[in-house]
Amino acid sequence: MLQRNDDPGHLTRYETSLRRLAGRGRHRSLSQNAGIDFSSNDYLALAGDARIGEALQAAVARGVPIGAGGSRLLRGNDPEHLALEAEAAAFFGSQAALYFGSGFMANYALLACLPHNADLVVLDELIHASCHDGASATRARVSLATHNDANAFEDAIIAWRRDGGTGRPWLVAESLYSMDGDRAPLNDLIAIANRHDGFLVVDEAHATGVFGPDGRGLAAGFEGLDNVIAVHTCGKALGASGALVCLPSVLADYLVNRSRPFIYATAPSPLMASAVREALRVLRDEPERRDRLKRLVTQMTDGLGELGREATGTQIQPIVIGDPTATMQCAEALQARGYDIRGIRPPTVAEGTSRLRISLTLNADEAALADMLSALGEELDRLGL
Ligand SMILES: Cc1ncc(COP(=O)(O)O)c(C=O)c1O
Structure with missing residues (x-):
């Protein structure tokens, strides 16, 4: 029979390491998805697409x-x-x-x-x-x-x-x-x-x-x-x-x-x-998906210009804040307003370059993007970022 490890110290080094991460504002945990998608890589909204679903049903049917x-x-x-x-x-x-x-x-x-x-x-x-x-x-x-x-x-x-x-x-x-x-x-x-x-x-x-x-x-x-x-x-x-x-x-x-x-x-x-x-x-078959995404990118470029921020001109837009704690605060504030925007911290990005990573997908439409951009401007102002 397997014995429980009675040495209470065998997990301590992991706990210590996790506490250290938390102390540096870097502890992560898994969370439920919520809010309008401004964070996934599902750029063309194909992950839940009906046409792909039907192709899968046909594939199951043919064995x-x-x-x-x-x-x-x-x-x-x-x-x-x-x-x-x-x-x-x-x-x-x-x-x-x-x-x-x-x-x-x-x-x-x-x-x-x-x-x-x-x-x-x-x-x-x-x-x-x-x-x-x-x-x-x-x-x-x-x-x-x-x-x-x-x-x-x-x-x-x-x-x-x-x-x-x-x-x-x-x-x-x-x-x-x-x-x-x-x-x-x-x-x-x-x-x-x-x-x-x-x-x-x-x-x-x-x-x-x-x-x-x-x-x-x-x-x-x-x-x-x-x-x-x-x-x-x-x-x-x-x-x-x-x-x-x-x-x-x-x-x-x-x-x-x-x-x-x-x-x-x-x-x-x-x-x-x-x-x-x-x-x-x-x-x-569906180039219009890319065209719609391009239009969203143009809308974001214009919107960020109004906020005085530089745009990448692609569907991936970082808003570099620098400090990891401030970054997570800003991300949480936007999440609380219904926008799924995540903060990215070291070691994923270099020290001092923590950021919001905004991604555009066809899961969010033009109106949602316009609302998100005004919320972003307000939260950056409110937090003095
Ligand atoms: C640039 C880049 N390459 C490779 C990968 C890994 O791809 P996958 O998610 O299919 O493992 C990712 C995903 O995060 C990525 O962003």
Whole structure:
């Protein structure tokens, strides 16, 4: 029989650590969703969309299973995964696509696996945690570049070559940054990758479905290049979950053979693959969703201008406050008024840059946005921010 651990000290270090977090205004807890959505990444309101629901019902009716029942290399390789990957490769213009269970896992898997030990991985300093963690598992050398500074990427490569680096550089950027709402200098980054015989990895998480022709992302212009890998997450504008890694066939084959998170995990739900297939069709069939989102972005840009605040011009808008406690106070005040706006604190963002992260989705209409912007102005004034 299992004995209860009678040592009262065995949980103390966790409690102490949590108290320390609270003391620094950084303790988090899970909360119920409430209020009008100004915080999700469901940019095109596809997460609860009837058309996707109907596609799922049809998939269930034709026998698509909920669970894959195994890993892709064993019994878990469902025809629905293969259909999705073929359609995604055609849609995003890549030689191949691989479907992972999450964007975090996709970024982790490819950065942990593809760069060799003679290579260099250069990460934008503000890149998503999944890329940092993937890079921490690589055998390649890793370097951080100042945010959105293409010269810093090139300088890192030049310094590494000078030090005797013999492999290939991997430049890693988000096309649209999740916490800042700004865009990467992708044209400069691909030019640097080409100049130095390197690869460019673009995490399109927040651009997929929103930017580019048919919502194919901000790197759509580089589709099909044999040194570009694009990660299209499916849990944001596509309203589902998982991620499609679009890449040259040989690299897809390499991941299937060498990537531990791909090999040693149960394959994503085949039904989720059905949902993503339908979401890709929606991107092509319903451009009006992107147009409406663009109009909301313009409205927010104008509204923020009236508040004397700078706008990103994208669906992601940070309001940087700095102090974490003041940030959370402001977020709570807006939540109390019925707007679901969250505060983002370190370590998710840098010390001194705590912020409200406002995201625009089709879950909130023009009138709700106008009301939210006046509430935002009032609360920032009231709190002296
Ligand atoms: C830029 C970026 N990349 C990757 C991910 C991870 O994607 P997923 O939520 O599908 O795991 C996220 C999600 O938070 C993200 O914002």
